[in-house]
Amino acid sequence: xxxxxxxxxxxxxxxxxxxxxxxxxxxxxxxxxxxxxxxxxxxxxxxxxxxxxxxxxxxxxxxxxxxxxxxxxxxxxxxxxxxxxxxxxxxxxxxxxxxxxxxxxxxxxxxxxxxxxxxxxxxxxxxxxxxxxxxxxxxxxxxxxxxxxxxxxxxxxxxxxxxxxxxxxxxxxxxxxxxxxxxxxxxxxxxxxxxxxxxxxxxxxxxxxxxxxxxxxxxxxxxxxxxxxxxxxxxxxxxxxxxxxxxxxxxxxxxxxxxxxxxxxxxxxxxxxxxxxxxxxxxxxxxxxxxxxxxxxxxxxxxxxxxxxxxxxxxxxxxxxxxxxxxxxxxxxxxxxxxxxxxxxxxxxxx
Amino acid sequence: xxxxxxxxxxxxxxxxxxxxxxxxxxxxxxxxxxxxxxxxxxxxxxxxxxxxxxxxxxxxxxxxxxxxxxxxxxxxxxxxxxxxxxxxxxxxxxxxxxxxxxxxxxxxxxxxxxxxxxxxxxxxxxxxxxxxxxxxxxxxxxxxxxxxxxxxxxxxxxxxxxxxxxxxxxxxxxxxxxxxxxxxxxxxxxxxxxxxxxxxxxxxxxxxxxxxxxxxxxxxxxxxxxxxxxxxxxxxxxxxxxxxxxxxxxxxxxxxxxxxxxxxxxxxxxxxxxxxxxxxxxxxxxxxxxxxxxxxxxxxxxxxxxxxxxxxxxxxxxxxxxxxxxxxxxxxxxxxxxxxxxxxxxxxxxxxxxxxxxxxxxxxxxxxxxxxxxxxxxxxxxxxxxx
Numbered sequence: 001x002x003x004x005x006x007x008x009x010x011x012x013x014x015x016x017x018x019x020x021x022x023x024x025x026x027x028x029x030x031x032x033x034x035x036x037x038x039x040x041x042x043x044x045x046x047x048x049x050x051x052x053x054x055x056x057x058x059x060x061x062x063x064x065x066x067x068x069x070x071x072x073x074x075x076x077x078x079x080x081x082x083x084x085x086x087x088x089x090x091x092x093x094x095x096x097x098x099x100x101x102x103x104x105x106x107x108x109x110x111x112x113x114x115x116x117x118x119x120x121x122x123x124x125x126x127x128x129x130x131x132x133x134x135x136x137x138x139x140x141x142x143x144x145x146x147x148x149x150x151x152x153x154x155x156x157x158x159x160x161x162x163x164x165x166x167x168x169x170x171x172x173x174x175x176x177x178x179x180x181x182x183x184x185x186x187x188x189x190x191x192x193x194x195x196x197x198x199x200x201x202x203x204x205x206x207x208x209x210x211x212x213x214x215x216x217x218x219x220x221x222x223x224x225x226x227x228x229x230x231x232x233x234x235x236x237x238x239x240x241x242x243x244x245x246x247x248x249x250x251x252x253x254x255x256x257x258x259x260x261x262x263x264x265x266x267x268x269x270x271x272x273x274x275x276x277x278x279x280x281x282x283x284x285x286x287x288x289x290x291x292x293x294x295x296x297x298x299x300x301x302x303x304x305x306x307x308x309x310x311x312x313x314x315x316x317x318x319x320x321x322x323x324x325x326x327x328x329x330x331x332x333x334x335x336x337x338x339x340x341x342x343x344x345x346x347x348x349x350x351x
Numbered sequence: 352x353x354x355x356x357x358x359x360x361x362x363x364x365x366x367x368x369x370x371x372x373x374x375x376x377x378x379x380x381x382x383x384x385x386x387x388x389x390x391x392x393x394x395x396x397x398x399x400x401x402x403x404x405x406x407x408x409x410x411x412x413x414x415x416x417x418x419x420x421x422x423x424x425x426x427x428x429x430x431x432x433x434x435x436x437x438x439x440x441x442x443x444x445x446x447x448x449x450x451x452x453x454x455x456x457x458x459x460x461x462x463x464x465x466x467x468x469x470x471x472x473x474x475x476x477x478x479x480x481x482x483x484x485x486x487x488x489x490x491x492x493x494x495x496x497x498x499x500x501x502x503x504x505x506x507x508x509x510x511x512x513x514x515x516x517x518x519x520x521x522x523x524x525x526x527x528x529x530x531x532x533x534x535x536x537x538x539x540x541x542x543x544x545x546x547x548x549x550x551x552x553x554x555x556x557x558x559x560x561x562x563x564x565x566x567x568x569x570x571x572x573x574x575x576x577x578x579x580x581x582x583x584x585x586x587x588x589x590x591x592x593x594x595x596x597x598x599x600x601x602x603x604x605x606x607x608x609x610x611x612x613x614x615x616x617x618x619x620x621x622x623x624x625x626x627x628x629x630x631x632x633x634x635x636x637x638x639x640x641x642x643x644x645x646x647x648x649x650x651x652x653x654x655x656x657x658x659x660x661x662x663x664x665x666x667x668x669x670x671x672x673x674x675x676x677x678x679x680x681x682x683x684x685x686x687x688x689x690x691x692x693x694x695x696x697x698x699x700x701x702x703x704x705x706x707x708x709x710x711x712x713x714x715x716x717x718x719x720x721x722x723x724x725x726x727x728x729x730x731x732x733x734x735x736x737x738x
Contacts, residue, residue, distance in 0.1 A: 033684035049683060066661050067684035111735040112665055 001115040002026045003160060004108070006101060007056065007063070009048030012120030014055040014182040015171045016162040020118060021059050023162075028114070029056040029063045032100060034072040035193040051182050058180065066108065068100050075099035077193060081207045084230045087255035088330030088351060092191055093300075098150045106155055118160035122168065123148050125156050126342055131282055132156040134343040135164075136336075142168040146300055149334040149346045153282045201231055213258040215240055218251070218267065229253065232260050234328035235268060251326075269323040275309070275316040275333065275347035285345050286311075294335040294344060298327040304340055316347060363672040363717045363724070367557075367710030368504055368534060368650060374559035374711065376607050377600040381561065384596035392593050393584065402595045409602035416609045417551065418542035419568050425585045426598050427565035430533040432578070433552030434458035436567055436589070437529035438496055440575030442466045447495030450487065450526075452479040453693035454508070459498045459531055460689070473693050477508030477641050481518040488522035496527040501535035501544055505677060505690045505706055506640050507650025509539070516547035527573055533557050537608055537710065538616055538647035549573045553605075555597065559711060560604035564597035611711070619709045620648035622718045626707055627651045629722035634729045638700060640691070651707040654691075654700035658732050661685055663705060666728035672721050674707050 003020055007013045007029040020027045031052045049065060056063035076095045083090035101119060109117040122137030123145040132153045137143040151159060163171050175183030190196065194203045204210075213229035214222050224241040226232055232240075236250045240262065249268055252261040280286045290311055295304040296318060306321040318333065327333060329351040335344045364372070384405065392402035406426075414421040427433050438449050439462050449468035451459050454477070463470065471487045474480050479499050488494060497519045502509055512530055519528050529550040532541060536558040545551055550573065555564035569575060569588065581590030624643075630653050631637045640652040655663060660676035664685075667674055677688035691701045707721060 053683070064661075064665060065683040065685075067686065069684075070687075108662065111662055111732055113731070 002113065003028070003116045003118050004105070004112070004114040005029050005118040005162075006105060006120070007031050007052035008120070008188075009051035009055075009182065009185075010120065010188060011172055011175050011180070011182045011185050012122065012163050012168075013052070014120075014180050015166075015175050016118060016120040017055060017059055017061060018174065018178055018180065019162040020160070021061060027059075027061045027118075029053075029061055030105070031063070031065050032105065033065055033067045033069055034096065034100060035077070036069040036073070051185070055180055055182055066105070068104055071104055072096065072100060072193075080191075081204060083330050084204055085208050085255065086330075086351075087229070087232075087253040089233055089328035090330050091332050092193075093147050094150070094332050097147055102148070102151055102155060102159075106158060110158070116158055116160050118162055119148075120163055121148050121161050122164055122166075123161050124164040125159060125161060128342055133281060135341055137161075137164045139167045139169075141301070143301070145336075145343055146297055146302075146332075146334050149281075149332075149343045150279045151281065156281070201228065204230065211255070211258055213255075213260050215242065215260045215262055217248075218261060218263045223248075223262065226260060229255050229258055229260060234326060268326050270320070270326045271323055272317050272319040273327060274350040275318055276350040278316055278345065278347040280345045281343065289335055289344050293321065293338065295338065295340050297334050297336065298331055298349075304336065309335065309345075318347075318349075360671055363720045364712060365672070365674045365707040365709060365717065365721055367537075367713070368507075368706065368708035369675055370556045370562065371537070371559045371710045372712055373556075373561060373600070374604050374607050377560055377604040380603040381596040381600040384599055388595070392595055393582065402593075405595055405599050406593055409598045412602040412606060413566060416541065416605050417566075417568055418545050419551075420571065422586070423568050423571055425567040425569055425588045426593065426601075427552075427567050427589055428563055428594075429565040430456070430531065430552055430554030430557070431458040431565075433550075433554070433565045433567040434498070434529075434531050435462055436575055436578050437527065437550045437552060438462035438468075438498055439466065440578060441496035441527045441529075442468075443576035444574055445495045447493040448491060449496045449498070450491070450494055451498040452484075452500070452510075454479070454503050454506075454690045455498060455500055456504050456531055456533070457689075459500070459529075463498065475695050477503065477506050477645055477694055479510045479515055481511065481514040484515055484518040485522055488519065491523070494523035494526040496529060497523065498529040498531065500531040500533075501539060502532070502647050503690060504534045505688055505704075506652045506694075507534070507646035507708075508641055509645065509647060512544050513547045527575070534647070536605065537612065538649055540609075540612065550575070555601040555604060558604050558608045560601040561597045564594060564601045566601065566605075608711075615711065616648045619713060622713060622715055623648055623651050623707075623709055625715075626709075626718050626722060627653065629718070630725055633722070633726045636703070636729070636733065640694075640696065640704070649709045651709070653705050653707070654696065655703035655705065655729055656697075656700045657736065658703040658729060660702065660704055662732055663703070663725070663728050666731065667721075667724050670720075670724040670727070672724045674705055674721070676704050676706065677701075 003025045005027055031049045053063045076092050080090045080092045106117050121144045122142040124135035126133050126135035134145050136145045210228035212227050215224035217223050232253050248262040251263040251267050289309050293306050296307045297304050305324045307318045310317045327349050329349050331349050334346040390398040390402045392406050410421045410424045413424050442449050449463045449466050451463040453470050454473045499515050501512055527549045530548045532551050533554045549570045551568040553566040556562040577588055579590050584590050627639050636656040638654050676685050687701050
């Protein structure tokens with residue numbers, strides 16, 4: 001098959017190229033140029049493009065660069081900033097997958113006559129009683145099904161995850177055995193468009209205005225101050241200037257009122273949360289999920305908790321089977337089946 | 352599919368404005384200097400003198416082809432170094448403000464922006480207007496250097512250097528007037544440009560010479576602060592050991608270019624017109640960027656409105672047709688063209704821009720193949736876009 005493989009310059013997509021090539025596919029690697037600004041981390045820097053190109057050269061496959069920086073600004077960077085202004089917690093990696101990798105790149109792949117688009121994600125495509133679903137990757141610790149949950153059945157029929165069936169250690173070993181220059185490159189951890197030297201606050205500072213806010217307890221008594229309410233996240237414990245004493249956590253962030261409310265850990269636990277921007281990989285999935293119990297994952301490698309998903313008058317709600325630590329508004333939740341193996345849908349926590 | 356070009360495959364190479372293949376005459380002339388005549392021309396032995404003589408002869412030859420004095424010819428590493436030397440060298444020497452047109456190559460534009468200079472708009476047709484230049488300069492009293500390219504590298508638009516020069520000298524008589532003539536060498540007689548400028552810069556690989564070689568012609572009496580200091584070569588204007596083979600190849604390539612220029616302009620102008628006509632008549636969304644007669648004979652710049660250059664280039668590449676869009680950034684990604692933006696070309700066209708650039712190896716068969724392949728690529732993408 002003629003396969004268009006997204007190559008970030010990391011070890012997973014490098015080994016994915018090796019695997020696909022060894023399976024006899026006609027592989028073309030492509031690095032998406034996403035971020036036009038300065039950054040030294042993640043999958044956007046020029047040195048990562050160099051790595052991807054050198055791996056492609058070593059494997060004897062073509063390598064292209066597509067410039068999606070405009071769409072990246074529109075769908076990832078601008079919403080990331082807006083989310084901080086609104087006091088919610090963004091997930092730029094998911095938005096990048098949703099709008100760039102699994103929208104623009106798939107569109108390109110189809111337009112250019114490729115039979116499939118592949119990425120180096122640790123996830124599997126499983127046939128669940130005749131429908132294709134995203135399944136957890138072989139390596140439970142590196143599983144990335146959460147960040148690729150938005151793929152529809154139609155998209156999955158066009159996708160390949162060549163390293164999803166491998167343990168990460170085996171991926172690295174294969175890279176080492178083949179002498180790939182990316183074999184021992186560390187996993188990317190941070191938001192790719194934010195350089196490690198400037199950090200989140202340094203990135204946001206020229207893009208929004210920080211506002212000081214008062215920190216109050218749940219009775220409304222002022223207990224401290226923060227210099228930038230936009231940088232405060234639900235559940236945060238440090239950096240609130242509260243001194244010692246009992247552990248207190250952020251339980252509410254109200255950016256317009258310039259108020260951060262803190263409380264004890266117990267007050268972070270909720271019975272339910274509202275959801276928006278629902279994703280159903282297949283039209284029938286909504287009916288499968290609603291009313292039944294699913295396992296909900298609320299961050300990239302987070303714990304799972306059982307919940308029921310409801311919809312009342314068009315408002316989706318996640319009702320925890322037992323009170324659960326609140327997931328910050330803006331975060332993505334992904335629903336898995338009871339066996340915790342395949343993705344049934346997802347959504348974004350609403351304020 | 353492999354990363355290297357397969358032997359025996361016939362390629363349609365229409366990217367001469369990026370690099371024109373090394374002319375066989377230049378290749379032959381360079382050969383001894385990579386092999387037997389390896390001495391450093393700055394030495395004092397007879398072996399060095401042979402190399403020195405080759406440089407002196409090359410310099411004389413180039414001076415004749417440009418219509419300048421041999422002493423005005425400075426050898427550089429390429430067009431970018433020449434442009435940097437002209438702009439930054441003027442500002443470092445004399446202070447003041449640098450001015451350039453909005454459609455200049457980044458080698459000029461980024462220098463002018465670097466020293467907080469002034470950028471003059473261009474017309475929607477592409478060229479720089481002498482009146483707009485006059486208007487911009489009217490309000491300024493510290494202009495040190497003005498840089499306007501002779502031919503635009505993306506669109507092929509020709510600037511009227513003579514009249515722009517009058518505009519510049521009329522408003523800023525002490526300013527150094529530089530022209531980046533990198534894209535002009537194949538199409539315009541450099542002898543007709545040189546009388547109107549103070550500094551003229553060339554890049555050898557654009558006219559069939561070697562990469563890594565440039566020529567900067569600096570009018571006697573004009574002083575630029577050198578960018579590269581060291582052994583004082585090129586009369587202290589550009590230090591560094593001479594690239595003897597490169598210099599010899601440059602002179603030969605420019606001589607061959609000059610000899611065939613008139614005939615090539617005729618021959619390739621016809622092919623270029625056929626190409627533009629073929630594309631615009633067979634692709635519904637194809638729009639020529641320049642009006643007829645505004646550009647050089649070797650460039651066909653067309654925008655496929657609503658399509659994406661990256662996709663078209665890929666499909667052409669799979670058919671072994673090599674063309675380009677705008678300039679690429681460090682990662683190799685295509686950047687939206689600042690030249691087309693300066694001409695107020697709508698964004699949907701800029702995103703689908705294509706530059707076919709013809710040169711000494713181009714045949715009518717190449718043009719026919721390029722038209723067919725582009726039509727097929729556009730048809731494919733239009734079909735997908737409509738869904």
